Amino acid sequence: MSGDNIIETKGLTKEFKGFIAVSDVDLKVKRHTIHALIGPNGAGKTTCFNLLTKFLTPSAGQILFNGKDITQAKPAAIARQGMVRSFQISAVFGHLTVLENVRVALQRVEGTSFHFWRSDECLNSLNAKAEELIEAVGVAEYRDTPAGELSYGRKRALEIATTLALDPEMLLLDEPMAGMGTEDIKRTAELIKRVSANRTILMVEHNLSVVADLSDTITVLKLGRVLAEGSYAEISKNPEVVEAYMGSGHA
């Protein structure tokens, strides 16, 4: 119905009081691929995510999602249309338990979220589905622990489970593996690969071996501009990209 690209931006630009964080970005994300957005610190990757999910309003440019112009949409509406993001700084509901975190996501679709007169025990029917999700990311043993007490890596894992609970068509993951140990990185990479089967994933990640392993396409940003785009083999041969990474201290 809407071609190959699930996301397409045209001339996407964001200016913060004279400082241009994202400049004239034309990004095309192919449906059912894993697309990585990389670049040195401050390149504008998170800002791009904020623009795509409408947490920030673009200064100029246009965003198409499934061929539909979402440049004026509200962030919550975008989530309901099937594009769900995670955050660079781990975003869990600290006072809710691990299970409840995932359930809050499942609950929205149920349509009971305004029911203030009902006991929350009616949410227990979602427990089985929630348990499956926390099992998949490996935090099942912390089911009844308040999420705020988890280690950083486990919070990231929980965040992925919460995001997956919405069964989104498109996932935006901002450094999903930051702060994880080798074991968890491996598991998360496998999970991302597994869930990408019938979805599209756009992810920011500094761990280049993960990026090389997972992504079909890589876009390199530097100072808000697209520096290069292509497969890992292509961009790793690009002298400008190598320079950008050496210059900022990355390998």
Place this chain on the structure above:
Amino acid sequence: MTSANPAIAQSGGLTPQRILVFGLLALGLIAPFGVYPIFLMKGFCFALFAAAFNLLLGYVGLLSFGHAMFFGFSAYVTAHAAKEWGLTPEIAILLGVATATVLGAVTGWLAIRRSGIYFAMVTLAFSQMMYFVAVQAPFTHGEDGIQGVPRGHLLGLIDLNDTLTMYYFVFAVLVASLLFLHRIVNSPFGQVLKAIRDNEPRAISLGYEVDRYKLLAFTLSAALAGLAGSVKSLVFQLASLTDVHWHASGEVVLMTLLGGVGTVFGPSAGAFLVVAIQDYFSGIGSWVTIIQGAIFVVCVLLFRSGIVGVMAPMLKRRGIQA
């Protein structure tokens, strides 16, 4: 249906928490035989007011500085309905609560778009406007207020002029309201509120239109604050400018913080403490404010999470949830 949930498995038994609740209920039932009932009823009204306020501050993280307008206006409407229209108390109270609900929905709708201190300022501005209306409108009788409000017969049957009967009515209203608040907090809606309080951007990214949830919470909070004001106007048979004044808005903040934000019993404890201080020191005039301020400062410095907030962890070790 689902795997074992320890909370459910326990819920049949006599947990320490239940013992505490039943203890407080029993205390409330025998209290008027040992303590001046008017004092207790005043405490109950402010306990309800503070509990309603706490729904907003404790579970949504919104500081309203205009809650007196719901409390005070509801009192006016109830007093007017009972005195001028001769309606029965329950209908007069319902009209007061309805007024507070509408006022809450409108104020909330305009204030919710702001956050932090701006939210507080919008609510303050609105309540100042309503204060001005109360001073000017003829039906409030300005400085005099509506005096000699008849308590009437509940459902046309039960005579509320009897102090003990009135006491048990007010006590029942408080208990029912606290149960209702407890339910709101522990409902599917309450889950979303807690999620928004914990991490608003994340709640948005999950597709929640957070402003709608905040507005519903604001409106519910205003309605219950209104209920407190309505009942108070029947207890004291008076609705006056004191109840719409910004002092009252400030007092409810004080009570909630003193008792413990986001706890079930904290606001009630704080309300009783403040009411007790006011009654005890009422002989020394405006010094009450200074004493109240001093106690507030000491409490905030000593127990940052309020009286109940500090006691809760100690109780928790014995398996009681405050």
